[in-house]
Amino acid sequence: GAGVSQSPSNKVTEKGKDVELRCDPISGHTALYWYRQSLGQGLEFLIYFQGNSAPDKSGLPSDRFSAERTGGSVSTLTIQRTQQEDSAVYLCASSSTVPRGTYNEQFFGPGTRLTVL
Amino acid sequence: GDSVTQMEGPVTLSEEAFLTINCTYTATGYPSLFWYVQYPGEGLQLLLKATKADDKGSNKGFEATYRKETTSFHLEKGSVQVSDSAVYFCALGKGAQKLVFGQGTRLTINP
Numbered sequence: 001g002a003g004v005s006q007s008p009s010n011k012v013t014e015k016g017k018d019v020e021l022r023c024d025p026i027s028g029h030t031a032l033y034w035y036r037q038s039l040g041q042g043l044e045f046l047i048y049f050q051g052n053s054a055p056d057k058s059g060l061p062s063d064r065f066s067a068e069r070t071g072g073s074v075s076t077l078t079i080q081r082t083q084q085e086d087s088a089v090y091l092c093a094s095s096s097t098v099p100r101g102t103y104n105e106q107f108f109g110p111g112t113r114l115t116v117l
Numbered sequence: 118g119d120s121v122t123q124m125e126g127p128v129t130l131s132e133e134a135f136l137t138i139n140c141t142y143t144a145t146g147y148p149s150l151f152w153y154v155q156y157p158g159e160g161l162q163l164l165l166k167a168t169k170a171d172d173k174g175s176n177k178g179f180e181a182t183y184r185k186e187t188t189s190f191h192l193e194k195g196s197v198q199v200s201d202s203a204v205y206f207c208a209l210g211k212g213a214q215k216l217v218f219g220q221g222t223r224l225t226i227n228p
Contacts (some may be wrong), residue, residue: 012186042219044218093161108162111160
């Protein structure tokens with residue numbers, strides 16, 4: 001079946017502009033995660049959605065970052081007033097929360113490469 | 118909080134060499150442990166996993182054993198190939214919570 005998809009694959013923007021990044025999780029997956037992969041910072045967790053529960057926003061680096069998940073499926077990560085340090089690859093992952101032992105396998109999308117000039 | 122420390126790269130080996138990439142973790146509770154791989158130009162893929170102490174994960178000739186006494190999950194392969202060149206990430210997770218990743222190790226295999 002289809003995997004996690006993300007769009008756009010690449011985004012170049014000017015400092016101070018707003019950007020929206022989209023994630024389509026695997027159908028039926030109730031958990032959705034956003035991570036950021038940047039040089040020098042490795043892979044950082046940003047935000048996590050689980051069903052209808054309040055999202056875990058503990059990884060968002062500033063109030064310029066926000067995310068929504070509509071209808072329990074598609075998610076949009078919004079970065080307002082972008083800064084050069086926001087340049088990174090933004091990864092989305094989804095997982096099924098049907099209990100399968102003690103682990104959750106997260107399936108990652110190809111990422112969106114964001115470049116802020 | 119929970120954390121993962123992995124061997125800094127880059128690592129460069131010749132084909133057929135033995136590979137070890139060290140990974141240690143700090144966590145409360147009983148995390149599951151993972152190795153993810155990112156091949157050039159591709160997304161992150163799960164390579165192998167172990168869900169409890171003494172479990173051994175294996176895939177594509179790679180192995181890692183969950184060692185609770187040393188809080189380690191070292192990745193090994195007996196004979197690497199050029200196609201194994203990639204960035205490898207060690208990670209831990211608990212239930213449906215976020216994954217905590219190590220910094221990643223870039224591996225280059227020369228023919």
